[in-house]
Amino acid sequence: MIQFINVSKSYDTDIILKDISFTIEKGELAFVTGPSGVGKTTLLRLIYCAERPDEGDIITAGWDLRKLKQSTIPFLRRNVGIVFQDFRLLLNKTVFENVALALRIHDMHPKEIKEHVNGVLKEVRLKHKENVFPHHLSGGEQQRVVIARAMVSKPTVLLADEPTGNLDSETSKAIMNLFRGINTKGTTVLIATHNDSLFQGTGRRVLHLSDGQIEKEFIG
Amino acid sequence: MRIFIYSLETALRSLWHEKWINLLTIMSISIGLLIVSTFISITNNLDSVLKRWAKDFGLIVYLNEGLSRETEDTLKDFFEHDSDFTAVTYISKDQALQELRLALGKERSVLDEFDSNPLPSSFELTLKRELLNPAFVERKASEIKHLNGVEDIQYGEKWLSSLSTLANVMKVSAIFLGGAIFIAIAFITYSTIKIFFYRRKDEIETLKLLGATRSFVRLPFLLEGLFIGIIAGVASSLGLFGVYSIIIKKISEFLPAVNIIMTPLPIKAYFPAPLAGAFMSFIGSLIAVGKIKY
Numbered sequence: 001m002i003q004f005i006n007v008s009k010s011y012d013t014d015i016i017l018k019d020i021s022f023t024i025e026k027g028e029l030a031f032v033t034g035p036s037g038v039g040k041t042t043l044l045r046l047i048y049c050a051e052r053p054d055e056g057d058i059i060t061a062g063w064d065l066r067k068l069k070q071s072t073i074p075f076l077r078r079n080v081g082i083v084f085q086d087f088r089l090l091l092n093k094t095v096f097e098n099v100a101l102a103l104r105i106h107d108m109h110p111k112e113i114k115e116h117v118n119g120v121l122k123e124v125r126l127k128h129k130e131n132v133f134p135h136h137l138s139g140g141e142q143q144r145v146v147i148a149r150a151m152v153s154k155p156t157v158l159l160a161d162e163p164t165g166n167l168d169s170e171t172s173k174a175i176m177n178l179f180r181g182i183n184t185k186g187t188t189v190l191i192a193t194h195n196d197s198l199f200q201g202t203g204r205r206v207l208h209l210s211d212g213q214i215e216k217e218f219i220g
Numbered sequence: 221m222r223i224f225i226y227s228l229e230t231a232l233r234s235l236w237h238e239k240w241i242n243l244l245t246i247m248s249i250s251i252g253l254l255i256v257s258t259f260i261s262i263t264n265n266l267d268s269v270l271k272r273w274a275k276d277f278g279l280i281v282y283l284n285e286g287l288s289r290e291t292e293d294t295l296k297d298f299f300e301h302d303s304d305f306t307a308v309t310y311i312s313k314d315q316a317l318q319e320l321r322l323a324l325g326k327e328r329s330v331l332d333e334f335d336s337n338p339l340p341s342s343f344e345l346t347l348k349r350e351l352l353n354p355a356f357v358e359r360k361a362s363e364i365k366h367l368n369g370v371e372d373i374q375y376g377e378k379w380l381s382s383l384s385t386l387a388n389v390m391k392v393s394a395i396f397l398g399g400a401i402f403i404a405i406a407f408i409t410y411s412t413i414k415i416f417f418y419r420r421k422d423e424i425e426t427l428k429l430l431g432a433t434r435s436f437v438r439l440p441f442l443l444e445g446l447f448i449g450i451i452a453g454v455a456s457s458l459g460l461f462g463v464y465s466i467i468i469k470k471i472s473e474f475l476p477a478v479n480i481i482m483t484p485l486p487i488k489a490y491f492p493a494p495l496a497g498a499f500m501s502f503i504g505s506l507i508a509v510g511k512i513k514y
Contacts, residue, residue: 050429071434078431088426092237105432107222149430 001026002047002157002190007056009042016042018212019056024190024205026156029183031199031220032192034209040192041085043209044159047190048080049073061156061188078106081150081187083160087142089134089149095121096130099149106153120152124178140171147175151182158182160191164198172198227439234444238416242448245412249452249501252401252408253493254459259397261460261485263390268483270352270383277352277380281343281364282372291369292341298367299345304360307346313337340371354381402500405452409445409504417441417508438509445505446498453494460490 002024009017016039024030032040045051047060049068058065061079068076089098096117103113121127124144134142143163150158160179164172176198183189191198199206199220206220235242281299283292292310299308311319316339321328345364347357357380361373417424424437464485 048429074428074431074433074436076431077429082429084429088422088429090423090426101427102430104222104226105427105430105436109222 001059001061001188003057003059004043004046005057005059007046007053007058009039009046009051009053015212017046017053020212020214021056022207022214022217024188026188027183027186028205029179029189029202030191030205030207031202032190032207032209033194033196033199034215036194038209039212040194040209041161044082044161044190044192047157047159048077048082074105078153079156081153081155081158083143083146083150083158083163085161085163085165087134087146089142089145091134094131094133095126095137095145098134098145099152102149102153116152117148120148123151123181124148139166140168140174143167143171143175144178147178147182151187155187157188157190160189162193162195163191164193164195169197223436223439227436227443230440231443231447234416234440235447238419241412241415245408245448246452246455248408249405249449249497250455250459252405253453253456253497254463256394256398256401256496257456257460257489257493258463259390259394261464261489263387263394265483266383266387266390270387271349277347277376279345279347279357279361279364279373279375281345281370282340282374283342284369284371285340287341287369295343295367295369299343304348304351305345306348307344309344311342311344313339313341316340316342352380352384354384402496405449405497405500406504406507409448409501410508412448413441413445413505413508416444441509442502442505445501445508449497449499449501450494451497452501453497456493456497457490460485460493 004020004022007017007020008015020043032043034040042051046053046058046065049060049065052065060076063076063079065076090101093101099117099120100113103116108116118127118130121130124147126141126144126148129137129141134145137145147160147163150160158179163179164175167175172195179189179191193199202220204220206218207214208216208218281295283295296308296310299305314337317331317337320339321331324330347360351357351360354377357375358377361375361377364370365373427437468484
């Protein structure tokens with residue numbers, strides 16, 4: 001579950017988010033939309049504590065972020081899978097190593113890591129490319145590796161920032177199917193996108209950001 | 221434990237991946253350590269020369285002419301009860317003359333010119349090794365000179381003073397040089413690790429976003445610094461062995477005196493460099509990773 005209570009955030013004189021309140025229920029798949037630069041990425045960064053709000057309270061997966069100490073942030077992030085807009089894959093590591101990294105951070109046994117990573121690579125249909133380095137993959141394949149890395153540790157919350165930004169419509173559909181699959185298993189999924197086609201006809205809740213506030217909320 | 225293994229793998233991979241900058245760092249540190257090791261070895265050799273010389277170092281106390289047996293015995297008793305001396309030897313006038321005759325060899329006939337034995341009787345006093353410093357010896361000699369029946373006292377004051385000063389200068393220089401080089405080692409490793417940290421900034425950022433703790437991020441850098449120090453230390457010890465082999469084997473072939481000053485180094489002399497290298501490099505890495513904001 002994700003909860004924002006009267007959250008405000010600004011960078012110097014630029015007000016990004018202004019007194020925002022909303023709740024994403026446990027096991028829900030929802031979207032945040034709005035034009036570029038409206039604060040979608042900032043909203044996601046607030047959820048995994050890459051930013052701190054100026055005002056208000058945020059609760060992520062049961063963690064009250066106001067009370068969270070700096071040293072506890074890594075443990076929050078282990079419960080939050082993140083699909084980054086710029087992928088953030090380690091170019092000197094293979095597909096397998098990139099996905100396994102999330103579990104090495106969890107201090108998991110190598111045998112278990114192998115099992116989990118193989119399983120998740122099959123789900124994203126990249127098992128045959130486990131020994132390939134990221135720069136030899138297409139944009140869609142790289143995005144699937146990022147999703148595999150985000151879901152391998154079975155997080156309670158999964159955040160995706162413009163996950164289909166540079167992908168064609170077919171690949172975008174495939175990626176969205178992956179998110180639906182993850183959500184079916186009980187993970188709360190929040191996707192930030194400016195691409196209307198991604199949520200239209202999904203029957204999911206959409207929060208529309210404008211001028212630092214949730215302008216409207218509707219079903220896509 | 222698994223995090224340690226991961227850090228070890230990462231550190232070793234980075235050592236290889238960044239081999240040129242690491243090689244440069246290792247060479248700089250090993251040269252620094254080699255300079256300190258060589259300097260300390262020379263100081264130790266000088267010290268051991270001083271100690272070997274000290275074994276035979278004695279004060280010769282010349283007695284007044286015509287001194288009674290009783291006074292000589294009193295003096296002997298006095299010296300023997302002085303805990304500063306390890307040996308007291310009495311040399312009578314006749315013994316002194318006999319020794320001089322032997323020393324003069326063919327020229328001993330010059331002694332026939334004298335009507336009577338011109339040499340005084342004397343005591344040879346051997347001082348404890350640890351008391352062998354110019355100030356103490358001078359004070360002791362002055363005390364003895366004022367004793368009843370003592371004519372004069374002689375010892376190698378100039379030699380003692382020069383050697384002792386040289387050894388002290390070398391010791392103080394070794395401390396300062398060692399200190400400066402150790403700080404330099406820490407700084408060199410600090411700079412290298414800091415460069416690595418900035419080069420892998422994006423990777424570190426990703427690790428943090430995936431939930432890596434501070435120790436997970438920092439341990440590979442600390443281990444890498446430690447390895448750099450150990451490798452540099454081992455290289456410097458091998459260098460020291462090389463320097464010694466050249467000095468002792470090659471130079472002594474045409475300069476045998478080198479053998480007197482330079483004694484072969486014991487095995488334990490090769491351990492401090494890797495230990496010091498590892499310690500200072502670890503300190504350097506610790507400062508480097510500690511200064512960078514997580």
